[in-house]
Amino acid sequence: MVTSNTELAYNSKIEGEVIVSRADAVINWIRSNSMWPMPMGLACCAIELMAAGASRFDIARFGAEVMRFSPKQADVMIVAGTVTYKMSSAVRRIYDQMADPKWVIAMGACASTGGMYRSYAVLQGVDRILPVDVYVSGCPPRPEALLDALIKLQDKVKREPSASKLLSA
Amino acid sequence: MPAALDAVAALKGRWAGVTERASLDHPAVNVPASDLLGVLAALRDEHGYDLLADVTGVDWTPGPRPRFTVVYHLFSTTSHDYVRVAADCADDASPEMPTATGLWRGADWHEREVFDMFGIRFPGHPDLRRILMWDEYPHFPLRKDFPLAGIETALPDAQVVAETKTGAIAAPMMGGPFVAREGGINMSDAEPRAKDESWSERRPKPDA
Ligand code: SF4
Numbered sequence: 001m002v003t004s005n006t007e008l009a010y011n012s013k014i015e016g017e018v019i020v021s022r023a024d025a026v027i028n029w030i031r032s033n034s035m036w037p038m039p040m041g042l043a044c045c046a047i048e049l050m051a052a053g054a055s056r057f058d059i060a061r062f063g064a065e066v067m068r069f070s071p072k073q074a075d076v077m078i079v080a081g082t083v084t085y086k087m088s089s090a091v092r093r094i095y096d097q098m099a100d101p102k103w104v105i106a107m108g109a110c111a112s113t114g115g116m117y118r119s120y121a122v123l124q125g126v127d128r129i130l131p132v133d134v135y136v137s138g139c140p141p142r143p144e145a146l147l148d149a150l151i152k153l154q155d156k157v158k159r160e161p162s163a164s165k166l167l168s169a
Numbered sequence: 170m171p172a173a174l175d176a177v178a179a180l181k182g183r184w185a186g187v188t189e190r191a192s193l194d195h196p197a198v199n200v201p202a203s204d205l206l207g208v209l210a211a212l213r214d215e216h217g218y219d220l221l222a223d224v225t226g227v228d229w230t231p232g233p234r235p236r237f238t239v240v241y242h243l244f245s246t247t248s249h250d251y252v253r254v255a256a257d258c259a260d261d262a263s264p265e266m267p268t269a270t271g272l273w274r275g276a277d278w279h280e281r282e283v284f285d286m287f288g289i290r291f292p293g294h295p296d297l298r299r300i301l302m303w304d305e306y307p308h309f310p311l312r313k314d315f316p317l318a319g320i321e322t323a324l325p326d327a328q329v330v331a332e333t334k335t336g337a338i339a340a341p342m343m344g345g346p347f348v349a350r351e352g353g354i355n356m357s358d359a360e361p362r363a364k365d366e367s368w369s370e371r372r373p374k375p376d377a
Pocket residue numbers: 043044045046080081082107108109110111115138139140141
């Protein structure tokens with residue numbers, strides 16, 4: 001059907017100030033575009049994490065520039081660096097203090113598998129203590145790879161059945 | 170480096186137990202543990218070795234007895250050279266060495282590290298705790314009887330252990346460690362990727 005309506009966006013005169021959508025779409029849209037990271041910067045990868053936050057790579061383009069050093073205000077923990085056994089308890093405790101819903105990005109070889117540190121002192125992959133959503137390869141990964149991981153995580157969040165989870169919680 | 174050699178000669182004249190130590194770079198002396206603090210004080214106050222650059226340990230297993238040696242590197246900020254002082258720990262089972270924290274406050278963390286890695290105690294140290302591993306860790310990782318891969322150990326935080334059911338594991342080297350030794354392994358064969366691929370720089374790539 002041919003219509004004379006050339007508006008591409010919401011038009012309050014036509015649509016009567018009502019938008020119909022799915023709850024999942026709205027919730028996931030909000031969640032995925034304001035993922036505040038908990039910067040768990042533990043070693044050299046943290047430098048690339050900082051680069052991702054700075055002007056050239058500008059993680060703000062994806063709504064994740066608000067690095068929160070309080071776990072209560074964070075949504076996604078970016079484990080950037082070598083997790084030693086001594087630090088692992090602290091990492092797990094900080095994860096436990098983050099409010100639901102929460103996600104984890106394991107950034108770099110160390111956080112994903114222990115990396116080159118097959119040693120008595122280093123946790124062999126942060127997935128031994130945390131549920132990891134996205135792994136980023138590289139030693140260190142470039143900032144673009146971290147941004148790619150963030151976009152992948154946003155896609156994952158957009159597919160979550162958030163509304164039914166919220167109602168059943 | 171005449172200053173350091175003068176210092177070594179002076180020390181040998183003053184302490185009968187001080188002997189010269191084979192060294193490829195800086196002048197070095199062996200010192201009995203009982204004379205150690207005197208020698209270090211003389212080097213600092215009379216010969217200008219005012220900076221304690223490093224304290225470390227050696228485990229000689231399966232070599233000569235006594236098993237443990239503590240090594241001190243002193244630097245002179247006026248003549249810009251080093252002298253090395255080594256002292257053996259008399260007791261192999263519970264090695265001890267008098268603390269140098271009375272001479273250099275900076276010896277504090279160095280000695281904590283030697284204690285953490287070798288289990289050598291420093292009587293008189295103000296705060297001898299582990300510095301790298303967690304306090305409850307039962308092993309001394311740089312001792313020769315400690316396997317390179319590590320030993321399975323419980324983590325310190327009981328709540329986290331209960332939640333995650335995980336602990337420190339032994340992490341075998343998967344064909345490593347990838348260090349080049351004299352007459353030893355060829356690095357491109359030893360590298361993990363080389364094991365998965367049928368060709369390396371020494372074995373030509375097969376025709377596709
Ligand atoms: S993956 Fe590489 S760059 Fe990242 S923390 Fe480990 S060693 Fe450093």
